[in-house]
Amino acid sequence: MNKAVFLDRDGVINKDGHYIYKIEDFIFNEGIFELLKFFLEKNFILIVITNQAGIAKGFFTEEDFLKLNNWMLKEFSSRFIEIKKVYYSPYHPEALIEKYKKESFDRKPNPGMILKAKEEFSIDLSRSILIGDKESDILAGENAGIKKNILIKSEYNISSSHTKYIFSSILDLFNNLTSKINILTE
Numbered sequence: 001m002n003k004a005v006f007l008d009r010d011g012v013i014n015k016d017g018h019y020i021y022k023i024e025d026f027i028f029n030e031g032i033f034e035l036l037k038f039f040l041e042k043n044f045i046l047i048v049i050t051n052q053a054g055i056a057k058g059f060f061t062e063e064d065f066l067k068l069n070n071w072m073l074k075e076f077s078s079r080f081i082e083i084k085k086v087y088y089s090p091y092h093p094e095a096l097i098e099k100y101k102k103e104s105f106d107r108k109p110n111p112g113m114i115l116k117a118k119e120e121f122s123i124d125l126s127r128s129i130l131i132g133d134k135e136s137d138i139l140a141g142e143n144a145g146i147k148k149n150i151l152i153k154s155e156y157n158i159s160s161s162h163t164k165y166i167f168s169s170i171l172d173l174f175n176n177l178t179s180k181i182n183i184l185t186e
């Protein structure tokens, strides 16, 4: 069985600029490459799970998303960082575009994307970690049975959180991962 790090995209991998879909607007968060290399060295596999309601709302197309996604994966692989798979949910209950209008088990806080990855890559969720910047990410992790759900502080989570693992930024997480908390072994 594999252990995985589940990564939200906007606000975790890149700076969240609200419905990012253009390469020129996609800015990697400081420390993200170092953080992911650290996890790879500890034998975690990397999985991205991202809600992309901008598709449902007509702000950009699924094709736009995939184009940016391919570019992102190339940026990672040029730094020897392998992302096993990117799962995305284009659905939203109040979508403007009819084919994306539904309550989806894949849309976080539901655990659908995590459970699909678990099957596809034989992941032991009890040894896995999730990193998100919204409470819906943390809840998706909890709903899937992940114990170590890390919240990166953002404008979306000013109130209290379910999780005890809270960091001010990706760089803060990287700098304190092994000293402040022993998230890998506790």
Ligand SMILES: [Mg+2]
Pocket: 008, 009, 010, 011, 012, 016, 132, 133, 134
């Ligand atoms: Mg996010």
